[in-house]
Amino acid sequence: MAQSKHARRVLQQQASALLNEKIPQLDGDRRRILTALLVETAGNWRLFVRATPLDEQADAFLVGPDGIFAVTVAGAPPHGSSRHELVRRAEERCAGIRDGRGRVLAGSAVHFVLITPGPPVAVRDAGLFRVLAEPELAKLLKPAAPHLNRRQIEEISAQAERFFDGYVPLRVRVPERGGTTDGFLDAGSLVDAEVAAAQLRPFDSWLTFLHPHQRAVVTRDYRGPARISGPAGTGKTVVALHRLRHVARRTGGPLLFTTFVRTLPPVHEAAFRRLAPELGDRAEFLHLHAWVRRFLAGRGQAVEVDARGVRTAFGRAWMRHRAVLEPIERHDEYWRTELDRVIKGRGFTTLEEYRRPSVRRGREVRLGHEQKAAVWQFYETYQEMLAERGLHDHNDVIDLALAELRRQPLETRYAAVVVDEVQDITLNGLRLIKELGGTGPNQLLLVGDGQQQVYPGGWRLSDAGIPVQGRGEVLRVNYRNRAEVLAFAQRFDARNEVDDLDGAAGITLRHAEAGNTGGTTASWRGPERDLAAELTRRIAGLRDTLGQTALIVFQHQDLVRCRRILRAAGIPVLSLDDYSGAPDDHLKAGTVHRAKGLDFQAVLVVEFTGEPGERGAAAEEASDLRDRQRLVAATRARDFLWWGVVEDTFGAAG
Missing domain, CATH: 3.40.50.300 (P-loop containing nucleotide triphosphate hydrolases)
Structure with missing residues (x-):
């Protein structure tokens, strides 16, 4: 609800009188703009104004749902060393502020705003500054994506009075109950906005606060x-x-x-x-x-990967060499990986390079000199099959780009x-x-x-x-997973040997410290005929957070099965292939490969049991890989994790 004309006049009078009393030496442009800003921030935002305007210092700081803004009033942004000094000083002023969880405010979380007096004008080389003209102040205070709640705003403001030395806290009160100017939040509507935002996503306070080691x-x-x-x-x-x-x-x-x-x-x-x-x-x-x-x-080297053609080339090469390679390892997928991740992925161009010791890190099947020679012949046939059809796989495209970059580096x-x-x-x-x-x-x-x-x-x-x-x-x-979810994920950690990406010992999930308490986990195991009822029942219990929930599987064919269940139940689904992080009310669904790097409030994992009876080095390698994939799937969940195991995928007894 908009403020009445009377209420707005009263606010303007309060703001003008307050600035005259606290900061009488303001020039005309700053006085006019800061008065308007003080009026618009009534009720929810917190405004701190520089007592004595100085070069290389922000004129004011604003604290609100969208974070902290350092405001400069001028016709153009500062340049060169003055700009860097203003940024440095603003970041340093804010860097000591903490929240109730022991996190520190990230200096780089301060937004910089330039307000130009008078009507809008073109500003060149704004750099880090968001530029608004005097009549556009409303755009600054409309919360685009609130990530600080009211308690956090008050915590920051209380500390800012100590950290913002030389700045005066200013605040005017709404004279009557009701809304503020369109687009602004009073104390009551701020709570409503917080509730609405929380229904879409948790407040992303990481945008403002970091733990000390992270900072x-x-x-x-x-x-x-x-x-x-x-x-x-x-x-x-x-x-x-x-x-x-x-x-x-x-x-x-x-x-x-x-x-x-x-x-x-x-x-x-x-x-x-x-x-x-x-x-x-x-x-x-x-x-x-x-x-x-x-x-x-x-x-001038446009290249696209024809996935179907690449698969055909591999299949033809495999048929020619399978009699030699199957006795070593019968699954063609193992050899596909050998070509993709070892020979081509490591950039080998000769058999001598491939025969060097310790070049197959992570592979369990040991290969002697003669066996490597057989694999190399398979690789050469595969390359011939690609060349016959003018095809490139993903590794070839990387090779082309690497050669081109070395020939002619980027201009910028x-x-x-x-x-x-x-x-x-x-x-x-x-x-x-x-x-x-x-x-x-x-x-x-x-x-x-x-x-x-x-x-x-x-x-x-x-x-x-x-x-x-x-x-x-x-x-x-670990700051993402609540303690119960973390404990569940840690059970997949036992057999992993982890380095820090350069050979030294790394920290495994089992040894990670829990940063959050609470959380809920649940498990289910049963035949595939019971999966639909159990899965839809679990999803029904998450209706209020469906948009923050993901369904994760391990193979594409498993995703097809689950999507069939979801479609029959009328559950809206968005593929992880199409997910951009934007809030919606759809369940997200995809394989663990597509879920990497993402996190959700709730996660449902459906694991279809594999074919029994596999043994040997390749099977052990596949088992270790699946454990890592399980760990990734489990750790996508922040608050709730459900793990379902379908037992009779291959006709086993229910």
Whole structure:
């Protein structure tokens, strides 16, 4: 409800009198704009105004549902050293503020706003500043995506009175009960907005607050490539996004956030735009193969992967060599992985390279010299089958891009490159990333966890020539999963040997510290004929949080089965392939490969039991891989985890 004209006049009188009393020396533009700002913030936002306007200092700080804003009133943004000094001082003022959970306010979580006097004018080179003209103040105070609740706003404001030395807290009271100007929240409507937002998603307070160790990693100065590792749920991606913003504020040029997982970039881009809206035009969020295809197209080498044609080429090569390879390991999928993740993924071009010791890290089937020669012949036949049809697989596309980058580097280098879920990128993919990010100070950040590797094979960062010695960080506290969910996930941890992505011992999920209490887990085991009733019953109990719930399976055919059940029950479903992080009321559904890097309030996992009787090194490797996939699936859940096991997939007794 809009304020009455009388109420607004009273607020203006209060604001004008308060500014005259507290800060009489304000010039005309600042007095007029800050008076209007004080009127609009009545009831919910908190305003702190600089007692004596000075260069290289924000004129005011605003604290509200969307975070903290450093406000400058001027006709143009500061430039050069003045801009950097204003940013530095504003971040330092806020850096000591804490919330009730012991987290510290991230200095880079402060938004910078330039308010220009008079009507809108074109402002060039705004940089970090969001620019609003005097008549556009309403846009600043409309909560686009609230991530601080009223209690947190009060906590920040109470501490800000101590931290904002030289700033005067100002507040005017709404003179009558009712709403504020359209688009603004009074104390009552703020609660309503909080409830509405909570129904869509929990308040994302990570946009503003970080735990002290996380904040230290965000702001640390690295003299070369850096690595962040740690078990699931320890906030690696949160730290990476904050660090990308922190580095971007101190550099110029484009930014790149990439990963092997196709579904992650849109979700992380949405989060980064909330964290750093002023950097949206500088930051690219693309999965690695999408970046590579775009790059090659720009160099006149447009390449697309014909997945069906690649499968046919592999099948024909397999038929020619299966008589030799089946006695070693009968499953063609094992050999597909050998070509994809070992021979081509590691960039081998000769049999001599392939025969070197310790090049098949992560593979359980041991191969002698003659057996490797047989595998190499299989590889050569596969390459011939691709060449006959003019086809390329994903590894070929990486190779083409790597060769092109080495021939002619990017004309404009990235100021910073962040790689998430790096453990699932091939070694040749890492070499490409090194060419993209370089090895200079603060240019390249690699984020991952060897325990969450959902593809076979492995490497060390040093294999790609990426030096991270002395620049490795390990996060140890799990902040995502509540204690009961974490305890459930830790049961899949027993057989994993984990390194820190460069050979040293890493921290497993079993040794992670729980940062949150509570949580609920439930299990079910039964025949497939009972799955539909049990699954729909569980989903019915999550109706209020359906949009924050995910169904995760391990194979595509299992997803087809479950989607059939959901469709029959009339449950709205959004594929994880199409999920961007935007709030909705649909259940999310996909394989564990698509769920990597994501998290949800509630997760339902459906596991169909595999064919019994498999033994040997390949089976052991597959079992270890499935345990890692189970761990990834379980740790997607924040508050609630349901784990269903379907026992009679292959006709076993119910």
